[in-house]
Amino acid sequence: MPPAHIDLVLPCLDEEGALPWVLGRLPDGVRAIVVDNGSTDDSAAVARDLGALVVTEPRRGFGAAAHAGLEAADAPLVAFCDADASLDPAELPRLAAPLDRGEAELVLGRRRPTTSGAWPLHARLANRVLASRVSRRIGIRLRDLGPMRVAATSSLRALALRDRRSGYPLEMVLRAAAAGWRIREVDVAYAPRVGRSKVTGTVRGTITAIADMSRVFAEASK
Template sequence: MTDQRDQPPATTVDVVLPCLNEAGALPWVLSRVPAGWRALVVDNGSTDGSAEIARSLGATVVAEPRRGFGAACHAGLLAAEAEFVCFCDCDASLDPALLTGFVRAVAAGEADLVLGRRRPSGPGTWPVHARVGNAALSRMLRRRTGTRLRDLGPLRAARRMALLSLDLTDRRSGYPLQMVVRAADAGWRVREEDVPYLPRTGRSKVTGTWRGTWQAVRDMRAVLAEPPRAVPSASAGGVR
């Protein structure tokens, strides 16, 4: 008998999967999306047939020609219709099946935003320059908001209407951080869960090099420099 705790929550969930040339990873990623959930693959200008592969595997494909991680994520959020929205990288470094517990925590009112704290599965899985940049941003986030996080990982879940209320504006690498900053400003309960971080398929478009990592850090420092703004709480407007 299957343990009920392993079953996806009985609710509607959309999973946003930003995608730029991830043909090699898509079959595994989409096979791991929990049954009954909708996979929204946001094609950010792929040239390797990613969009066609995603469609053939049953995913809903959203086209976002404007390049940028944030642009792809936000296009997916705007296309989502479910009560709960999850985000996951599309490079097979993170397992979408782990999101069931994230959604369950949000649905139960235990947290407003749940993030995965990446735990490398082996040497070389998470390059040193990427870990250094992530640690620096975590410290800056703590100084700016008081929120103590050890990672700003892309595996996350929250309620769709609450996410829309954050009015996220970054369309580059700062999008994930801006989500956390504005959530913290609104008094959201932000929770981390340890998740395995697997060797990615293909080369990272953001943190694959020192240059890409520090460009991402610059984007995120700009987000941290924004003054606090009034944001509705996660429970405002009947979203919980």
């Protein structure tokens, strides 16, 4: 099997029901790195049986899992995506295309809901406010700070991201912009997730994520 062009990092917490579909949608040239972040179900075993590289990250938090996956990646490009089947890995080649053409250093998937229930209203509103705030900060108009994104592996490691909670995706964008990276958005389909959300599917989870991101904003202003 030829080396992967993209390593796809999938932070995972109790996603055994979604993983077969997600891993079955991998395009050619993409290797899955499933980061088990304390699952109590058979997520790790399912991922391993389906051919994914499984990394264990005992520190709880999206950023901890995502960064463990980044450290395990060795393909030229690294991508991130939720493991809950809300996003389709088959769309990764479209996101990677601007990087391959030398037109961008970071590409973000702009979520386009496939049904009215795919993106809860409270989460959508919070994202809209955050995207507007980020746009003003970095001088680039962004409409979404969604979890699907692609960058060059070595360049992303060089950003030395520090957040290990929900602020990790935001810190990535802020540090990329500060480093002069060209940031692009590509529309991606966003479907209802399989199972219960741990973050944006609940008001409490959304509030926690907002607090984490506010902290990242404050630290970036120092």
